[in-house]
Amino acid sequence: MTESQLIPDLRIRLYTSMVLARTFEETIVALCKEPGRMPGMQILANGQEAIAAGMVAALDPEDVIVSNHRSHGHLLARGADPNALMAEIMAKESGVNGGKAGTLHLAVPEVNVLMTSTVVGAGPPLAAGAAFAQQYTGGPGITVVFFGDGAAAEGSVHEAMNLAGVWKLPLLFVCENNCWAGAQRPEEHCATRHIFQRASGYDMPGRSVDGNDVEAVYTLGAELVDYCRSGKGPAFMEALTYRMRGHGEQDPQHYVDPKELESWAARCPVRRYRQRLLDDGVLSEAQIRAIDQDAEARVAAAVAFGDASPYPGPGTALTDVFVQPPSA
Ligand SMILES: Cc1ncc(C[n+]2csc(CCOP(=O)(O)OP(=O)(O)O)c2C)c(N)n1
Numbered sequence: 001m002t003e004s005q006l007i008p009d010l011r012i013r014l015y016t017s018m019v020l021a022r023t024f025e026e027t028i029v030a031l032c033k034e035p036g037r038m039p040g041m042q043i044l045a046n047g048q049e050a051i052a053a054g055m056v057a058a059l060d061p062e063d064v065i066v067s068n069h070r071s072h073g074h075l076l077a078r079g080a081d082p083n084a085l086m087a088e089i090m091a092k093e094s095g096v097n098g099g100k101a102g103t104l105h106l107a108v109p110e111v112n113v114l115m116t117s118t119v120v121g122a123g124p125p126l127a128a129g130a131a132f133a134q135q136y137t138g139g140p141g142i143t144v145v146f147f148g149d150g151a152a153a154e155g156s157v158h159e160a161m162n163l164a165g166v167w168k169l170p171l172l173f174v175c176e177n178n179c180w181a182g183a184q185r186p187e188e189h190c191a192t193r194h195i196f197q198r199a200s201g202y203d204m205p206g207r208s209v210d211g212n213d214v215e216a217v218y219t220l221g222a223e224l225v226d227y228c229r230s231g232k233g234p235a236f237m238e239a240l241t242y243r244m245r246g247h248g249e250q251d252p253q254h255y256v257d258p259k260e261l262e263s264w265a266a267r268c269p270v271r272r273y274r275q276r277l278l279d280d281g282v283l284s285e286a287q288i289r290a291i292d293q294d295a296e297a298r299v300a301a302a303v304a305f306g307d308a309s310p311y312p313g314p315g316t317a318l319t320d321v322f323v324q325p326p327s328a
């Protein structure tokens with residue numbers, strides 16, 4: 001492994017961010033085992049934390065994020081309040097969207113998360129709209145859109161890439177290739193083994209990265225963010241990783257080879273980075289324990305916050321549905 005080029009503060013932030021995401025989602029895994037505890041389908045990104053932590057750390061506050069159904073890590077890395085996020089996932093009134101969005105259609109405008117959507121391939125065209133607004137108004141921000149290898153086969157994603165290429169939009173496409181789309185392997189839905197190579201067809205740089213190496217993701221992310229911010233147009237990153245749980249928590253993933261799962265578990269981005277920071281003398285065992293315990297305390301507080309909050313009442317059914325147009 002090459003010597004890190006990143007300053008210790010940033011490295012500690014990257015680790016802290018991954019640990020919070022992992023702890024948050026491991027807690028959801030546990031809650032899903034308690035009947036009636038978690039409403040709806042819980043889709044988690046365990047094993048993919050390095051992409052969220054590394055990519056989001058490379059952004060500026062004015063940058064906009066659009067994500068998909070596997071979004072908790074992106075939102076937490078961006079600074080979404082874990083209490084309000086957990087409450088939303090529990091469909092409670094104190095959630096980021098008043099308990100009406102649930103885990104799959106989150107929006108956290110105060111940290112510039114425009115939306116997440118479980119409609120596969122829905123994010124990129126909307127992200128193109130956000131990037132167009134940024135270009136049109138001449139602000140410094142760019143948009144980053146996270147989507148999966150399965151989504152990369154959707155026509156909407158290709159249309160968004162094409163339009164972004166034609167209009168030179170400040171839009172970074174981040175494809176999290178986690179080797180599964182539901183129960184399908186990439187070779188079943190994808191004509192190429194290298195999704196990033198499609199970028200050249202839309203006149204944008206396309207690069208791939210080890211999505212389980214948080215520093216590699218951060219470094220490439222920062223480079224591509226600079227490219228998009230400089231006005232040259234869109235860029236594309238394919239981050240190679242693995243989905244460590246089923247498609248959703250209801251999926252026992254009987255179709256997955258346990259040996260393959262084991263081999264990816266050995267490349268766990270969180271454990272791998274913990275060891276690296278220890279080896280490099282950036283953090284001691286005691287400091288690592290303190291970070292891990294802090295994440296546990298924050299997530300326990302988030303669950304308690306969600307538990308203490310009521311479900312939204314029927315009186316709120318028609319609020320937040322339509323935007324009031326500004327009066328002329
Ligand atoms: C338009 C549309 N088609 C199908 C589905 C059902 N579906 C939900 S997630 C998913 C797989 C998506 O795979 P990928 O884009 O690789 O994301 P991952 O789940 O692996 O993160 C499918 C087919 C959907 N939600 N929306």
Ligand SMILES: [Mg+2]
Pocket residue numbers: 148149150176177178179180181182
């Ligand atoms: Mg996938």
